[in-house]
Amino acid sequence: MHELICTGRVRPPDNLEYFLTQVFASTRANGGRRPRLFDAAYLLSRYRSEFGMADIPGPVQRVVFPIVVVMGRLLGLHRRFAGAPEPASRSRP
Numbered sequence: 812m813h814e815l816i817c818t819g820r821v822r823p824p825d826n827l828e829y830f831l832t833q834v835f836a837s838t839r840a841n842g843g844r845r846p847r848l849f850d851a852a853y854l855l856s857r858y859r860s861e862f863g864m865a866d867i868p869g870p871v872q873r874v875v876f877p878i879v880v881v882m883g884r885l886l887g888l889h890r891r892f893a894g895a896p897e898p899a900s901r902s903r904p
Contacts, residue, residue: 825896830854830862833892849883852876853892860900 821827837846
């Protein structure tokens with residue numbers, strides 16, 4: 812394993828910190844391999860103007876993720892993200 816060290820600026824910083832914290836927490840809760848499906852779909856949809864995951868095929872993000880988000884909302888899974896910072900674009904999924 813190699814260590815990556817980088818510097819940069821992020822605006823708004825709260826969004827990056829929140830997004831990464833949630834992705835890593837979901838990955839850890841899911842056994843350490845990848846974030847839970849709803850969490851990935853919700854976060855990538857909510858912050859689509861700011862972040863992306865190149866490992867997830869475009870059709871999955873455009874077709875499958877919206878369905879997962881709707882189903883997750885119906886099941887109340889989105890409640891764990893209450894208090895999340897607003898996306899920079901101010902649009903919500």
